[in-house]
Amino acid sequence: MPRPDPVAGKASGWATSRISIAKRLFVSAAILSFAILFLAGALLTAAYRQAAERNFDERLNVYLRALITDIATASEAERVGPDELSDPQFALALSGWYWQITRLDGDQRQIRSSRSLFAARLPRLSDLGVPVGIGGARQGYAKGPDDRRLRIVERIVDAGDDGIYLVQVGATTAELESAIQQFEAYLTVTFTLLALALIASSALQLRYGLAPLRQLREGVAAIRRGEAESISGVYPLDLAPLAGELNLLIGANRAVVERARTQVGNLAHALKTPLSVVINEAALEPGPLSAKVTEQAAIMRDQVGYYLDRARAAVRAGMLTGSTEVEPVIRALLAAFEKIYADRALEFSLDAPFPIRFLGEKQDLEEMIGNLIDNAGKWARSRVNVTVAAETLDRDAERSFFHIVIDDDGPGLPANRREEAIARGRRLDETKPGSGLGLSIVVDLATMYGGGLTLDASPAGGLRAQLLLPSTQNPPEPTRS
Numbered sequence: 001m002p003r004p005d006p007v008a009g010k011a012s013g014w015a016t017s018r019i020s021i022a023k024r025l026f027v028s029a030a031i032l033s034f035a036i037l038f039l040a041g042a043l044l045t046a047a048y049r050q051a052a053e054r055n056f057d058e059r060l061n062v063y064l065r066a067l068i069t070d071i072a073t074a075s076e077a078e079r080v081g082p083d084e085l086s087d088p089q090f091a092l093a094l095s096g097w098y099w100q101i102t103r104l105d106g107d108q109r110q111i112r113s114s115r116s117l118f119a120a121r122l123p124r125l126s127d128l129g130v131p132v133g134i135g136g137a138r139q140g141y142a143k144g145p146d147d148r149r150l151r152i153v154e155r156i157v158d159a160g161d162d163g164i165y166l167v168q169v170g171a172t173t174a175e176l177e178s179a180i181q182q183f184e185a186y187l188t189v190t191f192t193l194l195a196l197a198l199i200a201s202s203a204l205q206l207r208y209g210l211a212p213l214r215q216l217r218e219g220v221a222a223i224r225r226g227e228a229e230s231i232s233g234v235y236p237l238d239l240a241p242l243a244g245e246l247n248l249l250i251g252a253n254r255a256v257v258e259r260a261r262t263q264v265g266n267l268a269h270a271l272k273t274p275l276s277v278v279i280n281e282a283a284l285e286p287g288p289l290s291a292k293v294t295e296q297a298a299i300m301r302d303q304v305g306y307y308l309d310r311a312r313a314a315v316r317a318g319m320l321t322g323s324t325e326v327e328p329v330i331r332a333l334l335a336a337f338e339k340i341y342a343d344r345a346l347e348f349s350l351d352a353p354f355p356i357r358f359l360g361e362k363q364d365l366e367e368m369i370g371n372l373i374d375n376a377g378k379w380a381r382s383r384v385n386v387t388v389a390a391e392t393l394d395r396d397a398e399r400s401f402f403h404i405v406i407d408d409d410g411p412g413l414p415a416n417r418r419e420e421a422i423a424r425g426r427r428l429d430e431t432k433p434g435s436g437l438g439l440s441i442v443v444d445l446a447t448m449y450g451g452g453l454t455l456d457a458s459p460a461g462g463l464r465a466q467l468l469l470p471s472t473q474n475p476p477e478p479t480r481s
Contacts, residue, residue, distance in 0.1 A: 021213075022206050029202040037191045037198075048183050053151070056176050057139050060153045063087070063169045064137070067099055068157050071165055090114040094146050096172030098122055104156070104164045120145030122168050125154050141173070148172050212239050219243070223250060224359070224472075227323075268308045275301045323472045324362040326404070327352045330386055333370050337384075341377050348373075352388040356402045359470040360449050368442045372406045372465045375439065379410030379462060391468065400471045401451065410462035418455040442467070 089097035095116045103110040111121070123142045130140040137155040144150040152170040159165060212235050219231040230250060231243045275297050282293040327350070334348040358365050369386075376384045384406065391401035413421060422439045443453045451468040458464035 022210050025206055026199075026203060029206075030199050033195050033198045033202070037195050041187050041191050044187060045180070045184055049180055052176055052179055052183075056151055056171070056173075057153060060139075060151065060169045060171060061137070063099060064153050064155060064167060067101060067167045067169065068155065071101065071157055071159055071162070071167065090116050092116050093118040094120075096144070096146075096148060096150075096174065098144070098150075098168075098170045100168045100170075102166040102168075104166055117145060122150075122152065122170050124166070124168075125152055142170070144170065144172065148174070151176065212236050216243060216246075220246065227472075264308060268304075271304045271308075272301065275304070324358045324360065324365050326356045326358050326365070326388055326402070329358075329362060329365050330369055330388070330404075333366065333373055334386065337373055337377055345382075346377055346380055347383040348377075349383065349385045350388075351385065354390075356388060356390070357472040358402075359472050364445050364449075365469075368445050368467060368469075369404060369406075371439065371442050372404075372467065376406050376408035376410070376463070376465070380408035381410055381462075383460070384408050385460065391471075401468055402471045404467040404469065406465045406467070407458040407460045408462035409458070409460040412457060412462045413455065415457075421455060422453060 087097060089095040090099060091114070093116055098114050098117045100111065100113040100117065100122045113121070122144070125138040125140050125142065128140065128142060130138045132138055135155075137153055139151070139153040142150055142152050149172070150170040151173050152168060154166060154168040157165045157167055215233055216231065216235065216239060219228065219233060222228040223231065230247045233243075235243050279294055279297045279301075282290040282297065284290075330350055330352070334350060338346070338348055373384060373386065385408075387403075387405040387407075389403040389405060391403060422443050439453070446453050446467060446469060450470055453468075454466045456464045456466065
């Protein structure tokens, strides 16, 4: 049996989202934390790379100035000589550390280089389009003699009569890249741990910060289940006014319900008393007119009773409080009907595997189940069985429901007449006692509570009536052996 749409949802027109506020805040905090940390990591890595390149360039410039100083020495006797640079890597073949001095003037270029170049040549940054920097020097990246990436600094030196020279110093960037990669690895690990810590702290903050909202929700749910009459507890300054307004709204709802009950009771008294007088007066003078008046007055009294009962049920169904344990109500009704149908020796049984509470008034539950059991008893041959079953669809929905299934072993009802059976005021067999309003009353009451009634064929051979009603909470999962 499909679950009907909640009445409250239809009336207010709101729609629910499966994503909670806590989940929205948590996901947004996690995304923003990762985004901010990623951006910070990228900026720190770029800043570290620039600083590392500056330090590396400074080291290369030290060697460059030493070579320039050697060229500018006044005489050959006073020169130290480039081969005497302090770093021994300049003497190892293809070590990745190189220097080169090229004389640019004259008919033939004279080139002196470190032993590490091993007859190879350094590329000129000017040929690669690298612009001149501060102080007339160029610095940039180029491919070295062994196809390794080199960081090169170069400068043109005018030694006057001694000539014009291009002085270059280059070194492999493996050490530089290794330092940068190591920094990136440390930064990644650190920021990942920081992100996880921020996410964990966000989860704790959300759990602590939204705890009053959960408390407020439980308070409203307790009122809806009939376990409390008002919202109680201590709330933060942000939520305390909301809790107070909800209590005022609940109080106003109770006041409206009480006024409606009083007016319905007054109307019942005002209508039933004159009808009783009309029936009694008509009975004093027997005749065709008296019989007709009595018949129509009795119909009017039934209809007035029906609509007054419906109005009372609508008032009760609109209240925020009230719940009834189902099993004791059904057992009391079955005991009563066993006495009523004692002459036919009907067998009444109940199957209720776990306790369920009906979210509504006890007298409405008695009226619905009583009408259905009475109808089954009228048609049953030997037995009537009542089963209480949990509704298993959409267990995460805002409202919980349960089934009451009533089976009899009577003649049953054809499928094309089942809808007609629950139509208001329609009787299928005039030989059976009653006003014909029983099933329609059940339908009206069940609909007011957000449930419904369906008729189907019973496995026992007769008619099956399935009543869907709201419960205070989801029943426990059945234990599987």
